[in-house]
Amino acid sequence: MISKRMLLILIIIFLVSSVYLLGFGFLELIAASVFSFLRMFGAYLIALVFSVSFGVLMGHNAKAFKYLLPVMDILQSVPILGFLPVALIFLLSIPIVGAELATIFLIFTCMAWSILFNVIEGVKTIPYTVREVAKLNRIDGMRYLTNIVFPAIYPPLISGSIAGWGGGWYFLVVGEFTTFGGTVHHVFGIGSFIAEQAYAGDIVLSLIGIFALSLMVLLINSFVWSVLMRHSEKFKQRSRADIEFEEGIPDIVEDASEMISEKLENVTGIFDPVLKFAHIEPESKPDKPSYLFTVLLMGGLIAALAYLFLQSGINIFELLSYSGSSIGRILIAYFIALLWTVLAGLIIERNRWLYSRLLPVFDTLQSIPAVAVFPIIVVLLIETASVFIGNSLALEIASILLLLTGMQWYLLFNIMRAIRHIPSRIGELGDLLNLSYLARLRHMVIPLMLPAIIAGSIEAIGGGWNATIVSESIIYKDITFSPETGGLGYLLSKGTALGDWTLILSSLLMMVLIIILTDKFLWAWAIKKMEKYTAEG
């Protein structure tokens, strides 16, 4: 975690440089940041209510789990930006608040899934003996929720929220500024500030915007999320000694909250029938997701795809070759990311001093939402590199680099976490057995890192698909650039820009299909293979 002193220095640099560059425009930047934050916060609240209610329902109700899980699974695999056209077309038509609602909805779609799936996992991990205690003492209805379910899901809820909130930042820039059907859709905020400056060609102002955004990310991470994270981790293994978090809360607040919770206890009973109806009780447990229903859903998707082809007259070979070029680009970016992060991981593993120095640096870099950096990369490559290597190659490289920014951190952070958790006795075992460095790598370090690499790869490839939509259709100085080989992301943004539904849906469905197939076959296989490495020894 970045130190408080470092944060203070960054804030001062930011204040000085932005006042110097912007003058009174500085206040506009602050206001834009506040607006963006409120938007994020609003979306988060909605995501929280959505995820907790559906998560708790799906964690208990066998039917809900059976049928909703396949639906949520498919929705989750839709690249975040894939919701863009849907949101824009339906929500933008609402007068006045439409644009705002569309943006909040899009940020919500980035946040909801990781929280939802973590909540379901949290409900599932309530030990069965605890459920039996609840049954024997007839703790049901709201009492069951407040005393057992909510505390049990608190830690996974926080870690899911951190991931979701990060996803929200990533999307903010696109959410606040997009072109749709030939018109620019934008709302006032830090994301649109960055995009507008960059697309107008003012890189310095755009950088100041990125600086402000990253600072906000860092501040919220270190003052909200890391505090909640620590509290929630300890929550499961509480002791009197480490409830210092609660000691920070003034007595009046604590007394008031105790009084409220006591009053609520009497009032919330009115929800008990609802909970009983929904089978949210200690004895109910989810079954498996319905295999038949999943197959039907998938079949429906494929049928819809086929129908859209016939309607749109899109050439199937074109769609396949576009899929191929997107996959190719993602794979190239993935291998670059894999190479450098594993190498970095191996070096850091040998050198703990470097590890402690680099962690805050990576943490800071990671907090810069990748999409915000896109314009800068674009300018560098299109303005300068294309002179030497030609336009089409420069665009390919730009596209891959953009993907890379949306993928590499997932790998890096999973690997770093794994390294931190390598038990020291493994190193001692290596010394005792007198193993060479290569033997150690082969038998100890790599196997220990593998589960993290797989987990990181899953997130990275998912992030890659999210990034295709922006990386294959780069707007710069009001002109849209795309790699000549095309891609599904290119097709989707083209469809969005033209307002062409068949184009939007067919490219989106194709993407969803590829993602689901990767999940169900490649990743499911890899996770199964990995199980032996994650076992405690």
Next chain:
Amino acid sequence: MVELLLKKMAKTYVLEKREVPVLEDITFSVKKRESIAVVGPSGCGKTTLIRMIAGLEKPTKGVVMIKGKKITKPTKEVNMIFQSFSLLPWKTVLENVEMALLDKPKKERVEFAKKYIDLVGLDGFEESYPRELSDGMKQRVGVARAIAKEPEILLMDEPFGSLDPLTAYNLRKEILRLFENRKLNPNVIILVTHNIEEAVYMADRVLVLSRRPARIIGDIKIKLDKPPDIRSKEFLSYVDEITSMIS
């Protein structure tokens, strides 16, 4: 007076479409102020038996009756102590015991919980969290939570199984002491254990189950003073008798 009656009870599980009979033709009754121990080879269905008395599982055949009422789900007359303690780590000792008393208003609930925490010898630890307690103390919280509801029937599923021998010895003695107190519930104790000395030490009657599918192959009255002298000849001959029935 018959408190608990099991009549021709049987339980069959269905595992991967194959029927596995676990318990067969279990019939016995328990009178007020009786303590029963159920012993048998491991995996024979002892735990299934008391889970059905608790109402956590339904018998395939036959009935479980408490005071003449058929049991189909957990009732307030029964509570259970688990081997794994099953405390909520995010709640203090007091709050954990309160979990059994949520029907009562807050003030009364706290009073009640404190009384039972005192009774198991944990006064002064009301505000501690489970993590700060030794295993023996954790199980005391489990005992307090189970008896705070003042159940007529207290079920115990290997309650001393994860405790060290000395702690287990002390806790056994104390539960016997609590049971001897005629003014308080529980009126009936049913203990499941694989430890035959423990069964003879705690119970007035030991039910011996056979291998799966389990039937009752012995119903032995223990005629010893409570707590019995574990080195006495009578005690050891009971232990030998039961051991020879199982092996």
